[in-house]
Amino acid sequence: MRIDVVTLFPELVGAVAQHGVVGRAISSGIASLQLWQLRDFASDRHRTVDDAPYGGGPGMVLKAEPMLAAIAAARAASDQPVRVAYVTPQGRRFDHAAAQVLAKRPRLLVLCGRYEGVDERALELAVDEEWSCGDYVLSGGELPAMVMIDAIVRLLPGALGDAESAVQDSFVHGLLDHPHYTRPQTLGGQAVPPVLIGGDHERVRKWRLQQALARTWRRRPDLLDGLNLTDEQQRLLDEYRTQADADGRCPALDNQE
Template identity: 55%
Template sequence: MRIDVISLFPEFVDACAGFGVVGRARERGLLSMHGWNPRDYAEGNYRRVDDRPFGGGPGMVMLVDPLRAAIAAAREADPQPAHVVYLSPQGRLLDQARVRELAALPRMILLCGRYEGVDERLITAEVDEELSIGDYVLSGGELPAAVLVDAVARLREGVLNDAESATQDSFEADAAIEGGVLLDCPHYTRPPRHALGDVPEVLLGGNHAEIARWRRMQALGRTLERRPDLVDETRLSPADRKLLAGYRAGPAGKPGA
């Protein structure tokens, strides 16, 4: 997969994508990243990339021509068609379903805005999709771009050492239930006994059916406690209702029990 980043600070996204899973994907040749600075395509001695908004108001707006030239250069660098994403608080909220779809693409161009945003004409002419990582405002699109790169890269085949770990994450297909999705269950590792608490006995017994049942119970309970917006409790199956009742019954269903 190839990802091109249009940004006044392309080295920022490149640095974020140089570690951990994404860094490993790049080392293995499963992901390539390329930065394009619109200032390199701006005219004049000052290489200006922004100007005041028509109609008045605070802040500056990024100019059409430098951005369009940078996108054109990115497109021409590889013959594969590129899906252009503008990272914007006005975009669709990024979720795991959309991440899976984007991970299947061979190429993306990520457009990172700054200041008050990008001239709307550029968005209309060049952008395929606007995406947001949350209902809040950041100084620019670089952090959202780094988030999107990480989320997409880890789903590419061969990136994770254990591919099954991705399918068991929160919001993934294996977490889907009737009427919503589940958050992940609690996880533990060595030592089994610690001053901060003990690992639940069910995880130490080797009974895989009981372990699966416990994990399902924890995922149900945790989701309804922390993110009740993710699940329609009225649509739970009888089996899941029973597990949820067990979780709510008391300490025996809670993590650490």
């Protein structure tokens, strides 16, 4: 997959390609990242890319001309089809389902805004879709772009050392992830749940599924509203709720078998 990013701070976005899963995927050729410095497409000797907004008001607005020129250059750099994505709080929420869709594309071009935003005409003329990483405002689109890149690249075939890692992540099946444990077996008076060291893989599977359901119910019940639970999932969740009611609390079930 090829990812192009138009930004005023390419060195910031480039950091995502130097470490971890994304870095390894790029080194192995699974993905590539091309960065475009917006100032390179300014038409004056001062490399001006922003100006005061019409109608007055605080801050500056990124000009349409250099933005359109940068997008055109990025588009022309490869003959692969590409959709231009602008990261903005006004966009559609970027979530795991969105990452799955974007990961199936051969190419993505991400536009990072700054200041008060981008001249609306650039968006109308060149942007195909808008994405938001949350209902908050950041100084620019670079951090959301890096989040998107990381979430997308780790879904590409071969990006993870164990493909099962992506399958078992939170949100893959609409649920939060189950708890994880490693050595030592006892820490601070807390022991690893016996079911995880008993060697019964089916019991481990059911325990992890119930834990995922329980965590989702406790922490993000809104996620359950959009799911059609299987008979097994509903039974495990009902068992958890029954015990929570009996105990007058929400037990983690960590030590139950």
